[in-house]
Amino acid sequence: MTNDAPVFAPALSPQEGAEAATALFREVFEAEPDGVWYAPGRVNIIGEHTDYNGGLALPIALPHRAHLALRRRDDRVVRLVSPQTREKIDVMDLDTIGPKGSPGEVEHWASYIAGVAWSLERDGFGDLPGFDAALVSCVPLGGGLSSSAALECSAAVAIDEVAHLGLAGPPEEPDDAGRARLVTNCVRTENEMAGAPTGGMDQSASLRCREGHALELDCRDGSVTHVPFDLAAEGLALLVIDTKAKHSLDDGQYGARRAACERAAEILGVELLADVAIEDLPGALERLAATDADDADELVKRTRHVVTEIDRTRRLVALLQNGRPLRGEKLAEAGRLMDASHESLRVDYECTCPELDVAVEAARAAGAHGARMTGGGFGGSAIALVDADAVHAVATAVADAYRREGFNPPAFLDAVPAAPAGRLA
Structure with a gap:
């Protein structure tokens, strides 16, 4: 250490x-x-x-x-x-x-x-x-x-x-x-x-x-x-981990994924992939896999991420809106949704990187209830849902993991929901 x-x-x-x-x-x-x-x-x-x-x-x-x-x-x-x-x-x-x-x-x-x-x-x-x-x-x-x-x-x-x-x-x-x-x-x-x-x-x-x-x-x-x-009222905090692995939205990777989603929607006969209901996803994936397109496997993976991610978002919103404290099984479910989101982004959308994956794994091992990459990916930041009194310990664990891997030291931010754009003076 x-x-x-x-x-x-x-x-x-x-x-x-x-x-x-x-x-x-x-x-x-x-x-x-x-x-x-x-x-x-x-x-x-x-x-x-x-x-x-x-x-x-x-x-x-x-x-x-x-x-x-x-x-x-x-x-x-x-x-x-x-x-x-x-x-x-x-x-x-x-x-x-x-x-x-x-x-x-x-x-x-x-x-x-x-x-x-x-x-x-x-x-x-x-x-x-x-x-x-x-x-x-x-x-x-x-x-x-x-x-x-x-x-x-x-x-x-x-x-x-x-x-x-x-x-x-x-x-x-x-x-x-x-x-x-x-x-x-x-x-x-x-x-x-x-x-x-x-x-x-x-x-x-x-x-x-x-x-x-x-x-x-x-x-x-x-x-x-x-x-x-x-989260503070629940004794929780949202820790942002800036991996220092810089990303750029105009380097082609982001655009390639958007283009793949548009191709998948066209094959499925929908305007946008959000039009594919979660219960219809298995059939949609079968149709994409059955095409003779060279990128059929890619289209399957991108579509699976988008449709399941929309469902995960809907489920997390429902958890936050039901009025009960974010504790016990409700907290565990929120963490599972975050974890599943990261795995989908890693495997199906293929937009994580070693620094993001190590940050997420280290945060979970240090006691985070859930963790995932956030933003466009290919670098950038991850987030971890942690107990408020464990913020320093989780951050230290991530920094130690980076040191062992030989990565540049990460930085951390406190994520507190703030006001929208406006005038200061």
């Missing part, structure tokens, strides 16, 4: 985030911002790779946020800076930017912010003003915790306010229909400007979650239900 304490990645307090973003803005642009807006990262409790298949997901917003100090301009120029790029301001023009692969392609992180304005203009809001913006984020990059969605959503609520679009409303009284429209624009930004073929779960969590609740999201119609999720 090592004596090294596990490293926890702290969240900036709202005041710290506002002050840091404002200070950077003043330093670089030598002016005062119109305000500071934020958007949280998210962690998904269950329901992975279901969003683009029209299924269910169950995310929470994290206290780790992207903070954006922004000032409206009188022209169409956008200037962006972050602590990592303070020596080189990204400058672009809303009249010339375009989607990935076009002459107006915007590079790197700037596409997630400038792209929101680009998308809103195509959603009928006319020519929007340019802006100067300074970004300070404590959402781990490449950790599968929606760092990119946090950028988009912080830009969305900021642009919404300074351009007087009237969509978001304040976090304490959100306009859900307006926020759903912002979600659509943030997803288009990620898909077309950044080239990542994601669904809308990440952006929905960042814009539509509620403090102290998980968000049951029906990804077919965008409807949401707020599910009470106060």
Whole structure:
């Protein structure tokens, strides 16, 4: 055993985030911002790779946020800076930017912010003003915790306010229909400007979650239900394990799985795999296996994961909504659903990696009630449902397992359901 304490990645307090973003803005642009807006990262409790298949997901917003100090301009120029790029301001023009692969392609992180304005203009809001913006984020990059969605959503609520679009409303009284429209624009930004073929779960969590609740999201119609999720009251905690195995949503692996799901749905004669009921799954898998397609085995596995994952999500939501404490057999069943989700992602969706599998196995061996990878996979983060007084012990066990395997040390986050995107100052 090592004596090294596990490293926890702290969240900036709202005041710290506002002050840091404002200070950077003043330093670089030598002016005062119109305000500071934020958007949280998210962690998904269950329901992975279901969003683009029209299924269910169950995310929470994290206290780790992207903070954006922004000032409206009188022209169409956008200037962006972050602590990592303070020596080189990204400058672009809303009249010339375009989607990935076009002459107006915007590079790197700037596409997630400038792209929101680009998308809103195509959603009928006319020519929007340019802006100067300074970004300070404590959402781990490449950790599968929606760092990119946090950028988009912080830009969305900021642009919404300074351009007087009237969509978001304040976090304490959100306009859900307006926020759903912002979600659509943030997803288009990620898909077309950044080239990542994601669904809308990440952006929905960042814009539509509620403090102290998980968000049951029906990804077919965008409807949401707020599910009470106060683990601390039950003596429990949700431990996030950032494996430090970085993932990228635009490297082809994510898109290949989405394409396989679309092919399977076409063969089965359904619009989306969510249309396959759990009781109809055996017959659907037989039909896929009987095709002469070279990827028949792949289609079987991808379909089996999606349909069973939607069912697992529905069952976990039912457990959380029945009003009884999350203890005893109810707690054990929640853990089994999380464990089964990870196994399905490992075997059928093939999107885990050694770092994720070791984290999950070590957490379970140290007493976690359930554990699974979360996010798109191929790296990123895992979560473990643990007793509150066992957080440090489980984190230490995972860190020790990483040391034995020769992996980079992981980091850990406390996952407490936080408020949705809004204005700080």
